[in-house]
Amino acid sequence: xxxxxxxxxxxxxxxxxxxxxxxxxxxxxxxxxxxxxxxxxxxxxxxxxxxxxxxxxxxxxxxxxxxxxxxxxxxxxxxxxxxxxxxxxxxxxxxxxxxxxxxxxxxxxxxxxxxxxxxxxx
Amino acid sequence: xxxxxxxxxxxxxxxxxxxxxxxxxxxxxxxxxxxxxxxxxxxxxxxxxxxxxxxxxxxxxxxxxxxxxxxxxxxxxxxxxxxxxxxxxxxxxxxxxxxxxxxxxxxxxxxxxxxxxxxxxxxxxxxxxxxxxxxxxxxxxxxxxxxxxxxxxxxxxxxxxxxxxxxxxxxxxxxxxxxxxxxxx
Numbered sequence: 001x002x003x004x005x006x007x008x009x010x011x012x013x014x015x016x017x018x019x020x021x022x023x024x025x026x027x028x029x030x031x032x033x034x035x036x037x038x039x040x041x042x043x044x045x046x047x048x049x050x051x052x053x054x055x056x057x058x059x060x061x062x063x064x065x066x067x068x069x070x071x072x073x074x075x076x077x078x079x080x081x082x083x084x085x086x087x088x089x090x091x092x093x094x095x096x097x098x099x100x101x102x103x104x105x106x107x108x109x110x111x112x113x114x115x116x117x118x119x120x121x122x
Numbered sequence: 123x124x125x126x127x128x129x130x131x132x133x134x135x136x137x138x139x140x141x142x143x144x145x146x147x148x149x150x151x152x153x154x155x156x157x158x159x160x161x162x163x164x165x166x167x168x169x170x171x172x173x174x175x176x177x178x179x180x181x182x183x184x185x186x187x188x189x190x191x192x193x194x195x196x197x198x199x200x201x202x203x204x205x206x207x208x209x210x211x212x213x214x215x216x217x218x219x220x221x222x223x224x225x226x227x228x229x230x231x232x233x234x235x236x237x238x239x240x241x242x243x244x245x246x247x248x249x250x251x252x253x254x255x256x257x258x259x260x261x262x263x264x265x266x267x268x269x270x271x272x273x274x275x276x277x278x279x280x281x282x283x284x285x286x287x288x289x290x291x292x293x294x295x296x297x298x299x300x301x302x303x304x305x306x307x
Binding site for chain 2: 004005006007008009010011012013015016017018019020021022023024026027028030032033035036037039040043046047050051052053054055056057058059060061062063064065067068069070072073074075076077078079081082083085086087089090091092093094096097098099100101103108109110
């Protein structure tokens with residue numbers, strides 16, 4: 001039982017880190033911390049993808065005319081994750097711009113305080 | 123030896139994630155998040171994904187930290203008396219339930235680095251060639267690119283990369299609209 005989990009340690013790490021990111025999303029009252037939680041959540045999925053691409057004893061995906069499968073990690077998940085990292089940064093910057101905007105309009109970043117301020121408006 | 127190093131790195135990543143969640147000070151949270159990113163980048167070097175590791179170290183730990191710091195410089199940083207937050211029990215129970223449910227699927231996954239795992243095998247069970255084997259055998263021959271990741275990114279999945287550029291452009295327009303609405307009117 002324990003050996004099964006040790007042999008899949010990256011999968012266990014992926015689930016634990018995903019849970020921590022989810023916890024931050026649910027629990028944090030501060031909007032900036034929520035965005036940090038979203039990023040932790042997202043990067044745990046990247047860990048899952050790169051683990052799937054890894055093959056024991058294989059090198060990086062640097063190929064030549066004689067390359068055979070099994071000696072290199074799978075380049076496709078790496079490509080998807082490169083795209084996902086860049087898209088993630090774009091979306092984070094948009095989320096943070098919205099956070100700055102919310103602060104300018106309401107003067108707070110705390111979720112509970114924000115609800116009070118919004119309810120107090122006519 | 124490698125396993126010990128991998129487990130140490132995993133412990134580092136998990137501990138930094140926990141501190142990012144529990145620190146009250148947002149600035150501290152951001153610093154720990156940068157450390158978390160760097161830990162993941164080192165794990166990706168071990169997983170033979172150097173391109174992902176470089177991008178993560180430059181973009182995840184570098185640019186992302188800069189964006190977060192810029193945000194708290196423009197907004198506010200809550201006052202803190204105690205450094206750490208209490209664990210919120212309700213949220214913890216929900217998250218633990220999700221995590222336990224997912225952990226039950228772990229024994230069904232292929233072992234880390236298993237050469238017979240579906241993503242890294244040369245043939246489908248039906249005998250057809252997998253994309254993995256196609257990319258490894260043909261990227262250099264067809265595209266003349268030694269780095270298969272770059273080859274797949276710009277040659278085989280060029281439209282994907284184009285879509286990514288569109289998303290980046292849309293996000294840039296979105297940031298400008300959100301922050302400078304007064305100017306654009």
